[in-house]
Amino acid sequence: MQTSGGVELGDLSPKYNVKAIATLVGIPPVTLRAWERRYGIFTPQRGAQGYRLYSEYDLRTLRWIKAQMESGMSISRAAQHLADLRAQGNDPAMTLRREMAAEQTASPQNLIDRCISAWLVMNEEAAGETIRLAFSLYPIEFVLLEIIRPALIEVGERWHRGEIAVATEHFASQFCVRQLNSMLAAAGAPSRPGCIVAACAPGEHHEIGLLIIVVMLRWRGYDVRYLGQNLKLERLEEAIGHLQPRLLLLTLTRAETVENLKSLPEVLARFPHPAPKVVVGGQAVRHLKDALQPTIVYIDDAPHAALKIIERLMIHEQDSGLIN
Numbered sequence: 165m166q167t168s169g170g171v172e173l174g175d176l177s178p179k180y181n182v183k184a185i186a187t188l189v190g191i192p193p194v195t196l197r198a199w200e201r202r203y204g205i206f207t208p209q210r211g212a213q214g215y216r217l218y219s220e221y222d223l224r225t226l227r228w229i230k231a232q233m234e235s236g237m238s239i240s241r242a243a244q245h246l247a248d249l250r251a252q253g254n255d256p257a258m259t260l261r262r263e264m265a266a267e268q269t270a271s272p273q274n275l276i277d278r279c280i281s282a283w284l285v286m287n288e289e290a291a292g293e294t295i296r297l298a299f300s301l302y303p304i305e306f307v308l309l310e311i312i313r314p315a316l317i318e319v320g321e322r323w324h325r326g327e328i329a330v331a332t333e334h335f336a337s338q339f340c341v342r343q344l345n346s347m348l349a350a351a352g353a354p355s356r357p358g359c360i361v362a363a364c365a366p367g368e369h370h371e372i373g374l375l376i377i378v379v380m381l382r383w384r385g386y387d388v389r390y391l392g393q394n395l396k397l398e399r400l401e402e403a404i405g406h407l408q409p410r411l412l413l414l415t416l417t418r419a420e421t422v423e424n425l426k427s428l429p430e431v432l433a434r435f436p437h438p439a440p441k442v443v444v445g446g447q448a449v450r451h452l453k454d455a456l457q458p459t460i461v462y463i464d465d466a467p468h469a470a471l472k473i474i475e476r477l478m479i480h481e482q483d484s485g486l487i488n
Contacts, residue, residue, distance in 0.1 A: 178209040178217030185218040189226045196226075203243035205229060224257035228301075235303035236384045241352060245304070248350065254300040270301055272310050279315040283336040284328065291339055304347075304383055308376050309467055316340055316372065337372060344375040351379070354387035358478055361404050361440065362388055362413035363395035366424035373446065373467070374415040380471055386478070397427055401434045409440040411477060416446040428460075441477060445470055 182193045189196075197216075199205050206225055208216040218226075225246070232242040249256060275298045282291035298307045316336060323333040362378050364371050371393050381388045389407065395414070416422065425444070432439045445463035461477065463470045 176219045176221055178211065178219060180218045180223065181211075182208075182216045182218070185223060185226065188223060189230055191226065191230060199229075199239065199243075203239065205243055205246060221257050228256040231303045231306075235305040236380070237304065238355065238385060241383060241385070244352065245299075249296075249300050252296060254296050256300040259297060259300040270297055272302070272306075275311050276315045276318070279311065280318060280336075283315075283319060283339065284332060286332070286335050288339065295343060305380050305468075308379065312340060312343070313376060313467070340372055341375065344372070344379050347379045348375075348382055348390065351382035354382075355385035356387065356478075358387065358410045359407045360386055360388045360411045360413060360474075360478070361391065361407065361409040363391035363415075364393045365414045365416045365421055365444070365446075366396055367394060367421040368416055368418065368424075368446075369393045370417045370446075371415070373417070374413065376467055377413070377445075377470060377474070380467070381474065384475075397425075397431045400431055401436075405436050408436075411474065412440040412442045413474070414442065414444045416444055416448040419448045422448055443474060443477065 180188065182196060186193045186196060200208070206218070206222045208218050208222060211217050229239070229242050229246065232245065233239060237245070246256065275294055278294040279291055282288075282294060295307070295312070298311050302311070319328070319333055319336045322328045323330060360381065362374060364374060375390070378388050378390050389404070389409070414425070416425065428442065432442065441461065443461045443463060447464070449462045449464045461473070463473055
């Protein structure tokens with residue numbers, strides 16, 4: 165079949181006027197025209213009378229863009245993400261077209277299974293290709309929460325059952341850490357007011373859950389400084405006080421590390437006013453609630469719920485006039 169730039173010519177045939185495409189996608193015509201001017205996401209053809217006409221390729225692209233925005237991404241970031249995927253040869257509109265044509269529609273479970281299969285044999289190339297495919301089909305947050313996270317949980321459970329070696333579990337974990345760090349690097353400049361500092365609590369080395377939250381916040385435009393594993397509290401106010409962080413996010417997954425946070429109230433007292441509000445999350449939070457002051461926010465919810473709590477806290481701080 166004939167193609168143009170890798171796109172089948174039939175997919176490029178003008179088919180929908182602006183009113184029809186707006187109805188199919190659920191985006192006002194004026195918005196479509198603004199996106200065309202500002203971001204060059206698509207270039208509609210012109211009919212005999214000069215009216216814009218859109219193709220099936222344009223329709224799939226617009227639906228993908230809308231899905232990214234519904235997950236919390238701004239149009240500018242979604243447009244840049246699209247450009248990056250296209251540069252990698254993973255145009256979302258074409259990826260979906262190929263999957264459908266091959267009768268191998270990449271459902272979330274199918275992608276989870278592909279990830280796990282690649283990790284079990286330490287095939288980084290296959291795992292990377294699966295993740296790139298996932299990002300070209302689904303919104304970033306969906307991939308993180310509904311594909312990468314459950315795949316990693318399944319690998320962890322297989323290790324706990326003794327079905328796989330610890331080296332295999334480490335390979336999968338490190339693969340995910342690299343993916344998440346690369347996404348942090350590609351997130352772009354912050355577009356929202358206020359700073360958030362995030363880190364693993366002292367003695368805590370399980371970082372993937374927190375990294376997922378950090379990536380989602382960064383891609384939503386928040387200024388998040390990630391300090392990594394096993395953050396010591398000594399002189400913390402000297403290190404980050406100049407940032408005037410509004411939130412300090414800490415993760416705590418092991419009960420034996422709870423003792424390491426007992427000095428946190430004293431540390432906060434040494435911060436310049438206003439001290440950051442502390443948010444602690446993770447599986448060991450229930451062991452911590454009675455040990456620290458009630459002004460600390462505890463989160464033991466799923467990542468998406470935790471993200472909503474964090475955003476509400478940032479909005480509250482901004483409305484209180486504390487965010488510059």
